[in-house]
Structures are given as C-alpha cells and as structure tokens.
Amino acid sequence: MDLGFLRPLYESDAPVASVHLDTSRGTRDADKEIELRWRHLREELASLGTDEATLNVLEEAIGEGDSRAFGAHGQSLFASDGQLLAAHTLTEPPRQDRATWLPIPDVLPVAVDRGRHLPYVLVALDRVNAHVTAYPAAPSRGPAAEHDLTGRNLHGIDVMSRGGPGNLGGYNGRFTSKQVAQDMWRENTAKVAEHVRDAVAEVGAEVIFVGGDAEAIAYLRDNLAERRLDTPILVVAGGRGGPDAEERLHEAAAEALREFVEQGQEHVAAEYQRKLAHDQAVSGTEPTLPMLSEARGRTLLVGAERDREPQLWGSPNEPVLVGVHSNDMDDPNTAFRAPASALMLRSAVMSDSGFTELREGGEPSTDIGAILRYAGRG
Structure with a gap:
C-alpha cells in the first residue's frame, strides 16, 4: 500500500494530537456515547499538555466530514497548533479509543484501515441494462461515481434482416435471431465497458466486482480485455432484478472485497518469508x-x-x-x-x-x- 496520503500529516513542526475514536451510531444514545468517549480522550489530551485551540478544533470535527450517520465505524483525527490536519473515517471502530500528544502523528490505525479497504468498481449487469458504481479507497457517505446504462433490445427489430441496406450479412444476407441478439448484447456491453474503464480510472480501482447475467458478464470481460484493462474481475452473487438482487450483490461484494484484501496480504507475507530466506x-x-x-x-x-x-x-x-x-x-x-x-x-x-x-x-x-x-x- 502506498503511504503517500499520510505525508501532509508530517508538515507541522508543532506537536500533533492524534485521536482514534469509535463513532458508531448503532443505538439511540449513540451521540451521547460518542460525547462521553470524546470527553475522556479530551481530558487525557489536556493532561498531556494539548493546547485549548487544538482540543476545540478536534471537538468540532467529531462526527463530521465523511463519518457516516449510522452503522459501525470510527474516526481518526489529527490536529496541531489549533489546525485540523486530517480527518479519516475508519471502516471499523478502533479496537480501543486512543489519543496521543506527540512530536509526530500516531497513524497506525489509519494505515491498517486503509489497507483493508481498497478502491473498487461494482457492476450489476444484464444483457440490456447495467449499473456501474465506483467506490474510493477511503470510506465515504456514498460512491464516487454512479451510472445507469440502458442498451438496445430486440423489440421492433427484424432479426432476419437486421438494419437497412448495406447492413446485411450471414448466409444469403440473412441473420439468425441468435446472431442478432449476440451482436446486440456485445454492443451493449461495449458501452458498459467504457463506463467501467472510466470508473476504474476515477477511483484507481484495484478490483472489479460483477454480478448478473453470465453471458453478459462474459461479453464484458472480452470488451474490457480489448481495452487493455487488466484490473481483476471477480464474479459475485446478485445483480439486477430488484432490491433483493441488489442487496445480495452488495453483500457479496463486501465479502469478496474482504477475501481479496486478505489474499493480497497473504501474497505479501509469502513474498516476505521467501525473501527472509x-x-x-x-x-x-x-x-x-x-x-x-x-x-x-x-x-x-x-x-x-x-x-x-x-x-x-x-x-x-x-x-x-x-x-x-x-x-x-x-x-x-x-x-x-x-x-x-x-x-x-x-x-x-x-x-x-x-x-x-x-x-x-x-x-x-x-x-x-x-x-x-x-x-x-x-
């Protein structure tokens, strides 16, 4: 994982207050619980010598930014000399609330969390329609990009002589319905592939998850390969077809992302063991x-x-x-x-x-x- 996103935290010459806090909102009393947890950390920081201006700017940032309105998550905040240096939403609450006042920031929880949450693109696909969603590396309130696409279908098309003059082919200039359908599905997924490629570039996606029609997914793979997009493509359950299918798709993508991250960590660990020898x-x-x-x-x-x-x-x-x-x-x-x-x-x-x-x-x-x-x- 590239640590460059942390570099701005080291630009201050003054001591840095680092706060890692559970900001989950799974109960009615969540706001009160967060306030009490923060109050304890604020007192701890004050006892370590943190100035009032820095404490105040941290307090203002608790629960703000991309901190989600519900569910289990956390925040990592960094401030120095009365200025907020960074605020990161964590995909998981920290194992323990923690605050430090040091000449340098305490960044391990952020680095670990970022390594467990890769940018990815999620595609729900059938032979005519597609929904393409791009998610950034850092947790956020919503996707970085989202596109609904509607392709062509066979309604109103003469499948035995597709199109007009000059657009005939096959035996004696005639097409079978299967050939016409396959050509149309390929054309539809070619347009989807363009949007997928753009979505991958927008967030720097490290993996693409696709759910839906198996033949359409095969066409999408072919189209992405033609565009020299070598981002891994993993098929997951769910897809289009109503809220239930979409919910299954998101749940399957979340599980597949966790497995993909773990496999990446295992790959590095295996390389590490080989190089130790x-x-x-x-x-x-x-x-x-x-x-x-x-x-x-x-x-x-x-x-x-x-x-x-x-x-x-x-x-x-x-x-x-x-x-x-x-x-x-x-x-x-x-x-x-x-x-x-x-x-x-x-x-x-x-x-x-x-x-x-x-x-x-x-x-x-x-x-x-x-x-x-x-x-x-x-």
Missing part, C-alpha cells in the same frame, strides 16, 4: 530499524496489535531516523521518544516505502519486519 528481508524491530533509517525498506510490515508496544527514539530533523537509543539519532539532545509504530511509519512515509499489515491466522499480530529494496544486508 535470501537476506532480502528482515524480521523483528531491531533488525528493521537500520533498514528504515538508511531508506532501504521497500515495504514495511507491521502487525496491528499494540499491546506492550515499545517506545523508540526519533529525530525532529531527520524523519527517516528511528532507533533504540537516543545516541542513534543525529542529535541526541533533541531526540524524542514515541511508540514504535508511529516512528517506523513516519520513516516509511518519508522514504516512500510501502506498507502491509502483518496478520497471524487472520488475526492482528505484534510482528514487525521489512522487505528490502536491495539484496543483502551489507
């Missing part, structure tokens, strides 16, 4: 730190489990540096301590490294490692 990766916190500090990490791998997370040292002047001791920094006198994940992710962001969540048996782990840009540890 050839000194092209490192495992554990201490072996990973010099690789990050030397900008040699291609992909940082971190588990989302934060219990007993160690504190490490960072530099205010050299953001890629991270070490076990203050003497590992460029200036030990200005070095500061922060949670390991916060410092390691800052280093990865500022050295343009990627990120993947490490899991164990499908559950969050405490493991840390890195796949290297260059072979050998030198």
